Amino acid sequence: MTGAQPPVATDSDLMLVERTVAGDQRAFELLVIKYQRRIQRLIGRMVRDVDLVEDIAQETFIRAYRALHQFRGDAQFYTWLYRIAVNTAKKALLELKRDPTVSEGALRSGDDDDETSWHGNEPTSDETPESVLAAKEIAAVVNAAMDALPADLRQAVTLREIEGLSYEEISTVMNCPIGTVRSRIFRAREAISEKVKPLLDNQSGKRW
Amino acid sequence: MAHDTLKTREAISALADGQLRGQEFARAVEAVSRDDDDRATWHVYHLVGDVLRSGDAAGHNDLAFVERLQLRLKSEDVVVQSTDAIKSIASDAMNTRDNGQFDTQADSANASRFRWKLVAGLASLAAVAFVGWGWVGGLNTAPPVSLATAPAAPASAVVVAAEQPQIMIRDPRLDELLAAHKQFGGTSALQMPAGFLRNATFEVPNR
Numbered sequence: 001m002t003g004a005q006p007p008v009a010t011d012s013d014l015m016l017v018e019r020t021v022a023g024d025q026r027a028f029e030l031l032v033i034k035y036q037r038r039i040q041r042l043i044g045r046m047v048r049d050v051d052l053v054e055d056i057a058q059e060t061f062i063r064a065y066r067a068l069h070q071f072r073g074d075a076q077f078y079t080w081l082y083r084i085a086v087n088t089a090k091k092a093l094l095e096l097k098r099d100p101t102v103s104e105g106a107l108r109s110g111d112d113d114d115e116t117s118w119h120g121n122e123p124t125s126d127e128t129p130e131s132v133l134a135a136k137e138i139a140a141v142v143n144a145a146m147d148a149l150p151a152d153l154r155q156a157v158t159l160r161e162i163e164g165l166s167y168e169e170i171s172t173v174m175n176c177p178i179g180t181v182r183s184r185i186f187r188a189r190e191a192i193s194e195k196v197k198p199l200l201d202n203q204s205g206k207r208w
Numbered sequence: 209m210a211h212d213t214l215k216t217r218e219a220i221s222a223l224a225d226g227q228l229r230g231q232e233f234a235r236a237v238e239a240v241s242r243d244d245d246d247r248a249t250w251h252v253y254h255l256v257g258d259v260l261r262s263g264d265a266a267g268h269n270d271l272a273f274v275e276r277l278q279l280r281l282k283s284e285d286v287v288v289q290s291t292d293a294i295k296s297i298a299s300d301a302m303n304t305r306d307n308g309q310f311d312t313q314a315d316s317a318n319a320s321r322f323r324w325k326l327v328a329g330l331a332s333l334a335a336v337a338f339v340g341w342g343w344v345g346g347l348n349t350a351p352p353v354s355l356a357t358a359p360a361a362p363a364s365a366v367v368v369a370a371e372q373p374q375i376m377i378r379d380p381r382l383d384e385l386l387a388a389h390k391q392f393g394g395t396s397a398l399q400m401p402a403g404f405l406r407n408a409t410f411e412v413p414n415r
Contacts, residue, residue, distance in 0.1 A: 011226050011229075012223055012226040012228065012233065013226070015233060015237070016237065019237065024241065025281055026241040026242070027237065027241060028281070029241075029274060029277070029278065029281075030237070030240055030241065030247075030250060032273075032274055032277055033247075033250060033251050033254060033270070033274060034224075034250075034254050036270065036273055036274070037255075037258050037270070038258070041262070054273065057273070058273070058276060058277055058280065061277055062277070062280055062281070062284070065281060065284060066284065138255075138259065139259050142256055142259040142260065143259075146260070157260075158260075160225060161256070161257045161260045161261060162260055162261055167225065167227055182218070182221070182222055182227065183218070185221060185225070186217070186218040186221040186222070189221050189252075189253050189256060190214075190217065190221075192256050193249065193252045193253065193256065196252055196255070196256065197248070197252055200252065200255075
């Protein structure tokens with residue numbers, strides 16, 4: 001699957017975990033913002049009912065929050081979160097199977113790691129045609145903004161976001177200093193964000 | 209102001225890529241945690257990354273998801289620690305990753321133990337020097353001024369040590385220790401205490 005790589009930012013994840021354990025809940029919310037879509041996609045491969053997907057995702061983050069003091073940093077934070085999500089989804093599936101009122105259609109069988117079982121564009125029961133259209137609009141704006149970027153900015157952000165290269169690796173590929181890599185990636189993100197933020201504001205009706 | 213905003217956002221971009229360390233990391237996390245606009249920037253940067261990687265825009269429900277989670281988190285037990293403890297933990301975490309860059313305002317966890325070890329070492333050295341001086345035979349008169357002289361403000365010396373990362377060379381307990389050793393002034397390790405000898409003076413009776 002193209003670009004489906006976990007983020008490389010392990011040290012900053014660990015430091016956000018440490019801040020959370022020290023009592024800063026907002027640090028945990030930053031991790032939630034960062035990983036929520038990824039976790040929802042993962043759970044969506046196991047559970048068909050999209051109402052349940054969000055509930056299980058919520059439960060996953062709550063469990064992760066409670067267990068954060070046990071996270072030692074010997075594995076990547078995402079890997080650890082991934083395991084919690086899978087276990088939470090499996091537990092939910094077992095409970096659902098025991099519930100005679102739940103139809104088989106709500107469940108999804110199959111390998112957790114089966115990438116092909118993900119149908120990311122299936123509409124959810126929460127989604128209206130307008131919200132599906134809004135999501136497609138955001139994707140279109142992002143892609144258009146990417147196409148409009150100068151070549152060096154587009155290359156830098158592609159290597160970072162899609163190929164998952166580190167700044168050091170990108171500086172080698174692009175034959176420029178790491179500071180330049182950082183600046184180009186930032187400028188690319190800023191250019192794309194300028195187009196996306198108004199769209200998000202219009203869709204949500206309020207600022208974050 | 210605009211320059212500061214851009215600088216902050218650039219730091220947020222680097223934070224998203226795990227590129228920040230030390231004070232820069234702390235400042236960026238503070239900014240994203242406390243400021244709504246910076247938090248929105250953090251969200252959009254990650255949304256853009258997700259869209260580029262998978263084509264999945266799914267950003268329209270993000271706000272509701274996080275708000276719902278925030279409500280649930282409020283009812284969770286939070287490990288309550290002082291702000292200084294949070295800064296210390298974050299600082300310690302960052303210092304172990306910085307190559308030789310240390311936060312001079314942070315005191316290490318075992319700094320007080322080191323100070324007491326130093327005090328104990330100095331006290332031992334002073335005691336040995338004191339005994340050695342007496343063996344040479346120069347202690348019957350006045351004791352060495354340097355050993356007898358107490359610091360003018362021992363309490364403030366302790367305070368200074370607490371406020372600044374400096375080695376403490378005087379301590380009230382050291383003074384007590386040295387004062388206790390004064391009792392044995394004028395003797396060597398091989399001789400009996402002078403006080404005992406005085407008590408044992410032989411008097412020739414008058415005839």
